[in-house]
Amino acid sequence: MTGQRLRALTYYRVSTKKQLETDYDPDGNSIQTQREDCRTAAERYGYEIVDEYLEPGNSGTSITKRPVFQALLKRVAEIGDVDAVIIYRRNRIFRNEWDAAITGRELSDHGVRLISANDYTDDTAEGQLVASVLDSINAYQSRAQGNDIKRKMAGKAARGGTPGRAKLGYRNVHETIDDRSVATIAVDPKRAPFIHTAFELFATGKHSIRSLRDALTAAGLRNRPTKAHPAGTEVSPSQLEKILRDRYYLGYVIWGGQEHPGRHEPLVDPELFAQVQDVLARRRRGTRERVWRHYLKGLLWCARCGSHLIFEPARSRDGKPHFYFRCARRQGGHCDLPRFPLTTVEHAVEAHYATITISEAERTAVREHLTEAIAAQQSTTKALRQRLRAELTRLEHREDAYLELVGNPDWPAEKLTRKVQEVNLERDRINQRLAEADTADYAQAAQRINALADLLANPRALYRTLPDDHRQAFNDLCFDKLYVDADEPDTPLISHADLASAHEPIRHYCDQLSAQRPSGKQKSRDSRRGSQGAPPSNEAPTVGLTGLEPATP
Structure with missing residues (x-):
């Protein structure tokens, strides 16, 4: 030089x-x-x-x-x-x-x-x-x-602690123990309900990772906010898949290849976690499984041996599929219940609805309580609109603050542009949710409630008018299990149901709301099925997406 x-x-x-x-x-x-x-x-x-x-x-x-x-x-x-x-x-x-x-x-x-x-x-x-x-x-x-x-x-992991930053659904907190500040993990009340819902929905087998991610995002799930992203980023499909595989949500801490019981509160139980892993394992196989759907799958059980009925296809000589229900133990020769064609089983279930009666008093109770539920939902929707409009006002103030930084040397133009784009994206999402909230027609809902209560006078006639997906929901409301036997060699018969009659759950619901007896926590359909296992198919009963948004905003 x-x-x-x-x-x-x-x-x-x-x-x-x-x-x-x-x-x-x-x-x-x-x-x-x-x-x-x-x-x-x-x-x-x-x-x-x-x-x-x-x-x-x-x-x-x-x-x-x-x-x-x-x-x-x-x-x-x-x-x-x-x-x-x-x-x-x-x-x-x-x-x-x-x-x-x-x-x-x-x-x-x-x-x-x-x-x-x-x-x-x-x-x-x-x-x-x-x-x-x-x-x-x-x-x-x-x-x-x-x-x-x-x-x-x-050493911290071996004692049940969580090294590093808390996983999504939890948060890092400090507790005072004997005048000492101890770093620990607590459940995140805002995001933990989303994590549990993610496991429940994926266990049904009705969602892909991406469709589940989209549903959770639409319901409001975000990663924790950061300085760069105050509203939090969306959970990616790969991140969601890691969550569904992570035994941390089952209550364990994994460190250095070793698994230790954790001190944190689990967000899922072992049964639900196992169901999710089964769905993931099936989809990880080299050959894709063909899943046949039908609204009676998971509902029918054998009246002779107590096993579930499997829904299976068979092909005729011309290659067309025909569907049957058979007892799970028939293949090994452990049950003699005949194999029934699908249409005969559908007719048997429809005929069983003729044995059901729902009194006028019960229909009136259903009408009144559903009307109250609609009114409560209307009030909730009003509060939601107010919250969304307040959020829009907050975004406008944030956007104004960013615009005032134009020309500030500490805030490059690219950074400001990105911040304003994030605000616009969040505003579009809120406007979409606001539009959805404004489209609710509660007067029409009340009319439908009255029409539904009138149809309950004749459950069989109502059942005949329902499309397949609504039939599944109606069956779920009325029955836990339907037991199938043979009236004749090729004619199925619904011998009995787990519940004495289809109006028992309605009576129980009305009794709870009328406070005539203490209300108990209703068991889920899966837990009432007993120890014989999950539904006999790759599809569990439908779980609606309306329950995605947790009660704690």
Whole structure:
């Protein structure tokens, strides 16, 4: 290099971007300290600083994974307009002795000196020896600290604690125990209901990962907010799949390949988790299963041996599929219940509805309580609209605040544009939800309730008018199980149902609302089926998406 004044580049680095937010200065306390020491070193050695390179948020990584440092080396190699590179400390740049040796050799090959503002710097053989010793000591300390942290994290996991940041559905909190602040994990009341719902819906087999993600997003699930994304980002399909496979939500902590009982509260029970893993395993197979759907699947059981009836296809000689119901134990010769064609079973179920009667008093009770439910929903919708409009006002204020930052050198135009785009996206979503809330026709709903109550006078006639998906819902309301026997060799007969009559659940519902007896928690359909297993198919009963949004907003 020629010229009267030697030229130098300075390189500053912080481990995390949060270290840039520790002072009024946009670069934070750490960078400002590094800058002052490097400027002092430049004056001491007689260099003029011509450019600065700042590397934020690349903790513990090799120099090959630091883009800013690689840009500095590229400038040295291709432009060659500097005489030295000044750094704060060698251990701020080099995590091991190999990085230090490679960088030193590369700079030396281009005639550029490496100066550390706070370490001994000398270009003699003795100075190079001291630098290599410092690099070796720094590398040892870095590895020792890393091993110490790993041991402490493994010990915490073995005791049931959760190392690191809480998973989605939980939050990091501090509890005071014996005047000590203890870091622990608590259930996130805002997001935990979404996680449980995700497991429930996926266990039905009716959702793909992507469709489930879309439904949860529409219902309001977001990742925790950050400074860059105050409203929280959407959960990605891959993130959702990891959640569904993660035994942490079952109550376990996995660390270093070892599983330990956790101190945190599980969000799902073992049965539900196992059902989700079964669905995931079926979809992971190389050959895709063909799933045949029918509204009676999961409802029919054998009156002779108590096993469930399987819905299966068979093909005629011309290749057309024909469908049957058969007892699960018939194939091994353990049950003699005949195999019935689908249409005969459908007729048998329809005929069974002729045995059901619902009194006028019960129909009146249903009408009154459903009308009350509609009124309550109308009130909830009004409150939702008010909340959404308040959210729109908040977004407008945020957008105004961003627009006022236009021209501020600390807020680049690209960053402001991204922030405004996020606000617009969130506004579009809220407007869509507001439009959906405004389309509810409660007068029409009341008319339908009265018409439904009138139809309950003749359940069989009502059942005949229903489409298949509504028939499944009506069957679920009326029966837990229907037991099938043979009236004649090829004619099925519904011998009995688990419930004495179809109006028993309606009576129970009315009794609960009338407070004539203490209300109990109604068991789910799956839990009432007993120990004989899940529904005999790859599709469980439908779970509506209307229950996606948790009660806690």
